[in-house]
Amino acid sequence: MDGLAVEFRTLTPLWTGDAQRRSDQVREAGLLGSLRWWYEGIVRGMGGYTCDPSQGGCDFDGNAYEKAIAAGYGEAEAAVRAGLCPVCRFFGATGLKRRFRLEISEMDSHPLFFKASPQVYQAAGNWLWRMFGGEDTGGTKTGRGPDTRFTFGSSVLWGERALTRITPVDSEHDDILKRFAFLLDTATRFGGLGAKTQNGFGQIRILNGVLPEFIAAGKDLVRRDLEKTEASIRENPRKAPPQREDLFTLRSFFSRTYRLTTAETYVQGLRPIGVPWEHHLRHYVPCAFDIRYKSQQRNPFSGLGRDVGLRPFFRKRWGDEVTNLLFGGLGGYRGAERIASRIRVSHLFKVPGDDHWHLKVWGDVPPRLWEQVDRHPKLEEVVQTVDEFIRGEKGMFPGSQSIEEYEFKPEEFLG
Ligand SMILES: [Zn+2]
Incomplete structure (x- = not known):
């Protein structure tokens, strides 16, 4: 061959x-x-x-x-x-x-763009625009406040x-x-x-x-x-120097693919950041940032409303320290990528032959991560928290299904 x-x-x-x-x-x-x-x-x-x-x-x-x-x-x-x-x-x-x-x-290459909830459009737009090159890669930013318009110079395949x-x-x-x-x-x-x-x-x-x-x-x-x-x-x-214990291994890995049965209203309400590819709604919605970070925001002045997103959901359940270790950074848009995120969230996507949106969340959570932390979740509690946020009664897409799951099984790897 x-x-x-x-x-x-x-x-x-x-x-x-x-x-x-x-x-x-x-x-x-x-x-x-x-x-x-x-x-x-x-x-x-x-x-x-x-x-x-x-x-x-x-x-x-x-x-x-x-x-x-x-x-x-x-x-x-x-x-x-x-x-x-x-x-x-x-x-x-x-x-x-x-x-x-x-x-x-x-x-083929397509122009880069994203989508975000109207509530966080400006903050998400600023962050993504900077993160994906801004003017350095030929992007533009015009207007002010909620009227800010972004374009990206980069492309995707x-x-x-x-x-x-x-x-x-x-x-x-x-x-x-x-x-x-x-x-x-x-x-x-x-x-x-x-x-x-x-x-x-x-x-x-x-x-x-x-x-x-x-x-x-x-x-x-x-x-x-x-x-x-x-x-x-x-x-x-x-x-062979001793193996570092915080490196990626399937032993501390999880993956969930969800079939979202209640995502359409959310998708229809999103606002583009950059110039969308005309046919994208047949295939994908680039809104991972919205889901992972924040799709609704508590008003910092009035204190009204609440933060909605996987990260704030973890913060409420497990506190700042755990959340920063799992999602990277020190909080705030600027710091969010300083430490690599352990938990990854896909954009929404369609699979051939199914009209519902899909979403994958996966990550590696080595025990070593928690060395300095007193109260922290076990791997299965991390997965449970993800699951509750995505499809629980008070989650972002209540009633959705988990259709593919990875959990480490030692027997898979023994002769
Ligand atoms: Zn080697």
Whole structure:
């Protein structure tokens, strides 16, 4: 087999922008970054060791690699002997190239825009406009107060029959493709792809090209990788510094996809920030910020009304400290992204053949997060709080259904 051609559709646009925040460029790099993050979470979830790329990643021993190749070992085995963790073996490390090529095609770019509740239009508009580049990327802002008008210079990617092609670049073709199938299935089913998934982007549905047999075989291969890594760490303990405990792992991960049966009135009432794509209401509503942060606001002067949003809901239930650790930042629009958010909310989207809006909420909540906090929720209480906010009697979309759920089950990962 030469490669894998996977057809997919975007449910919410894909954001793969680079430092200049232009999403129509550097598509592959953005996707690879998010796939690597998922692969790390999977390997750690299975109990395996991976390096921490933010600390420089694995130390590749080029001599050991060459020696192993000369002695007749395959590329994968040679990488183990050169001291690489399973993630670096697959995605490459300094001195060793990635084991596959990834190309994306059949996508169009659309202008970036958002939607927000009229009550928070101005504050949300200012924040999103700044966050997504403002004038630096060619955006404009005119008018004052509630009459402020925004445009964005950035764009997002959209494809109803988009294509990604994965081509292995070493001799163990099928193994690479199987691992990739497992990885892509997990990432898209329970999370998202590309950058800015915490801002609603990157909801993908695979249409074809990923066979269930491949996914199962990929999972087996990743599991076998771990055994090799364990053996290599035993031989060479200094190569594996202790695993940091606050990194993403499937063990502390949850995901819920909701089918919203009561969202239409909310959607109809939203006001655009930027210039909407004409057909968006058939496909998605870019309002993740509204749901996650705030769709109604307590008047700070009169004290009337109440804040409505996932974040204020958590604050009321669990207090400021817990909320800031889960949603990032120190509160306030300006600080909200200073610490990465642990909980991510998609934009609203439609799935083929269903007229109702859908929404995905997912996150990783490592126990280590709570080290300095006395009163904090367990993972299942975090999920419960999300659930109550989304579909509870006093929630944002009462009576909605949860249609896909991820919870870590150790038995999934044992032989
Ligand atoms: Zn590594």
